[in-house]
Amino acid sequence: MVDKQGDGPTRWSDVLPRARPQPFDRPSRPSGRPRVVGLLVHSLAERQGAIVDSVQAVCREVGARLLVRHTSRAEPGRAQVVQFLDAGADTVVVAGGDGTVRLAAGVLAGAGANQCTLGILAAGSGNVLASALGLRRGSVSGRARVAVLGDLADLDVGLASCWDEHGQPVAPQPFCTMVGMGRDALSVQSTHRRTKRVLGPLAYGVAGLGQLPRRGFEMSWRTDDTPWRRGRYWSVLATNTPLLPGVGPLRAGAVLADRARMDDGLLDVVATRPENPGHWMAIAAAGLLNTRTATRGLQRAQGARVTIEPDQPLPVQADGDIICARARQLSAEVGGHVAVHIGDGRLD
CATH class of the missing domain: 3.40.50.10330 (Probable inorganic polyphosphate/atp-NAD kinase; domain 1)
Structure with a gap:
């Protein structure tokens, strides 16, 4: 404090x-x-x-x-x-x-x-x-x-559609904040229910720290019909919110998708591919300072549809739930909308 x-x-x-x-x-x-x-x-x-x-x-x-x-x-x-x-x-x-x-x-x-x-x-x-x-x-x-x-x-x-390791479609799943593949999803997958009950949001941070030093995965991704981007990514997320989760003194989270709006019908991609600790520091600074400048180890894009294809089957997480344990492809888009209460609740 x-x-x-x-x-x-x-x-x-x-x-x-x-x-x-x-x-x-x-x-x-x-x-x-x-x-x-x-x-x-x-x-x-x-x-x-x-x-x-x-x-x-x-x-x-x-x-x-x-x-x-x-x-x-x-x-x-x-x-x-x-x-x-x-x-x-x-x-x-x-x-x-x-x-x-x-x-x-x-x-x-x-x-x-x-x-x-x-x-x-x-x-x-x-x-x-x-x-x-x-x-x-x-x-x-x-x-x-x-x-x-x-x-x-x-x-x-949002609506996330996955194809499993055998190429079979998995039932589409809704999401409100984000969906993605990579080390982020592996962190979610390794977080046990009992740990979440005891530690709350910190449980995801603890699991994420365990994944932090590990190498990323070869993945390709794109928005809409733009050219594919390929590389070794730690995580590729399609997000509907500018605020990504944080823990500890930065519990308010990091703003890595500053253009994201929750009512524009679009998704924002946050793709992390750090190659050294300096890249992680740059990514953290970009999120905490809400900068729009190019950041090493970080790629961002926006579109109506996001497609991610890893070279090997990987888990997919949506809003903290694993929706496919071993997926070959993920396609995400906005599937509809709902009116949510956000005001102060005063009666006229």
């Missing part, structure tokens, strides 16, 4: 000399009062009682009916959201992490962006999307109010 004169304690991220890019191009808009609210609670979320009570209090205030469902290993979220829609829900609040949110967002985007809105109560191990949207601060009751009544913004929902 650092003390600023007269302001008390703050985070390291508050004094870094960079401007945090806004996640949306278009302004938010007021939301209406919901009639039926579905609350999806991850089975391992902390303070579940407080979460349910807080959402119930907001629903009682506006006269909405609340439906509560919990996830399980057999039903991680999709089926519950379908049940909410069948019951007439016009708002679904997810109390969980990025994996649970992406499953819910995929169902809502498929049902039509105007049918049901999405509220997020960060209660997972990563919560990258909630951090990017500024939804992690405040009390449970305050965040519940935003999740039900906050202003609305259109959030792009």
Whole structure:
């Protein structure tokens, strides 16, 4: 922690000399009062009682009916959201992490962006999307109010299609923040559920440090129909958010895709190919200082579709979930969008 004169304690991220890019191009808009609210609670979320009570209090205030469902290993979220829609829900609040949110967002985007809105109560191990949207601060009751009544913004929902090591297609998977291949995905794959429960977001950082000194993989990638780029990459990510996850004193994360907006229908590529520790230092500086200058060991691009082909089968991660253990190809694009609550939740 650092003390600023007269302001008390703050985070390291508050004094870094960079401007945090806004996640949306278009302004938010007021939301209406919901009639039926579905609350999806991850089975391992902390303070579940407080979460349910807080959402119930907001629903009682506006006269909405609340439906509560919990996830399980057999039903991680999709089926519950379908049940909410069948019951007439016009708002679904997810109390969980990025994996649970992406499953819910995929169902809502498929049902039509105007049918049901999405509220997020960060209660997972990563919560990258909630951090990017500024939804992690405040009390449970305050965040519940935003999740039900906050202003609305259109959030792009990506669709990732993979082909496994035998060339067979894998069922497409939704994502809200990022999808990719390389050492980043291997870090996710090696992070155990128990470790995530104990360490939270730091668990991914610990796993990532183990992958940091290792060599990258020969991969080719491109956006849309542009020429292929080929090289030995540590990681290739297609991201929907300018903010990538961080740990420790830099918990706010690094801005490596500064042009990324979550409502523009495009994906931004962040491809890292460091050859020495100096390249890693340059990449870290670029993320922390939010620089747009060319950076050694870092390639960036933007497009409507991103295709990645490794020379050997590699795992694919989407929002912190492994969606294919051994993939020969990954194709990602924006498949739809959903209206997400991000405002302060004040009633008119």
